[in-house]
Amino acid sequence: MRPTTTLLSSLLVLGSAAAALTAVGPAAAVSPVPAPVQNGSYHIDGAHSSVFFEIVHLGVSPFFGRFNSIGGVFVIDEDPANSSVRVEIDADSVDTNSEQRDGHVKNPDFFNATQFPKIVFESDTITKTGDGTYKVLGTLDFHGVKKPVEAEMELLGSGDRGVRLGYRAGFGGSFSLNRLDFNVGEKFPDDMLSNAITLHLGIEGARDK
Numbered sequence: 657m658r659p660t661t662t663l664l665s666s667l668l669v670l671g672s673a674a675a676a677l678t679a680v681g682p683a684a685a686v687s688p689v690p691a692p693v694q695n696g697s698y699h700i701d702g703a704h705s706s707v708f709f710e711i712v713h714l715g716v717s718p719f720f721g722r723f724n725s726i727g728g729v730f731v732i733d734e735d736p737a738n739s740s741v742r743v744e745i746d747a748d749s750v751d752t753n754s755e756q757r758d759g760h761v762k763n764p765d766f767f768n769a770t771q772f773p774k775i776v777f778e779s780d781t782i783t784k785t786g787d788g789t790y791k792v793l794g795t796l797d798f799h800g801v802k803k804p805v806e807a808e809m810e811l812l813g814s815g816d817r818g819v820r821l822g823y824r825a826g827f828g829g830s831f832s833l834n835r836l837d838f839n840v841g842e843k844f845p846d847d848m849l850s851n852a853i854t855l856h857l858g859i860e861g862a863r864d865k
Contacts, residue, residue: 698861712850725749807831
């Protein structure tokens with residue numbers, strides 16, 4: 657066989673192989689499966705957690721405030737029935753971006769933070785509703801009144817963050833309440849400050865060793 661014929665045959669074979677690979681396409685990328693969150697008790701890291709409240713002012717716009725001192729603990733178990741959460745908020749740490757208004761909110765017209773220094777949410781039951789989502793039925797202790805509330809929560813992430821920070825897990829969620837149920841701001845009508853308040857939570861905890 658002449659050299660040119662051999663070379664032509666080789667090129668035809670390589671061309672056929674390339675065409676076959678093109679038809680098949682590149683191998684699909686395999687996404688890593690995230691490790692399940694570790695069971696255990698977690699203390700809430702107040703420096704990396706947030707609680708905001710949302711209320712409508714004069715019926716025209718939402719207004720947001722926050723609390724600067726947050727603590728508590730949550731327990732994660734593969735069976736949600738054995739899981740729990742307790743969030744403690746210092747009422748005196750309310751921050752509305754105005755010192756004068758903060759003082760008013762802390763006084764007996766609203767929070768009466770001297771007499772009722774803590775706002776506490778504690779779960780009664782936790783039910784899984786989807787992939788990483790949960791319905792939390794609990795009790796809110798606010799302004800000396802205890803009422804049931806329902807929160808929707810989502811596991812946002814977890815993992816080992818090294819020797820200094822340890823293993824962490826974080827949740828986001830919210831729940832709503834009627835301030836009049838807790839005797840808060842009773843002299844202020846709904847068209848001035850909405851009766852409905854929504855609390856938004858971003859909770860990060862470090863697993864206890």
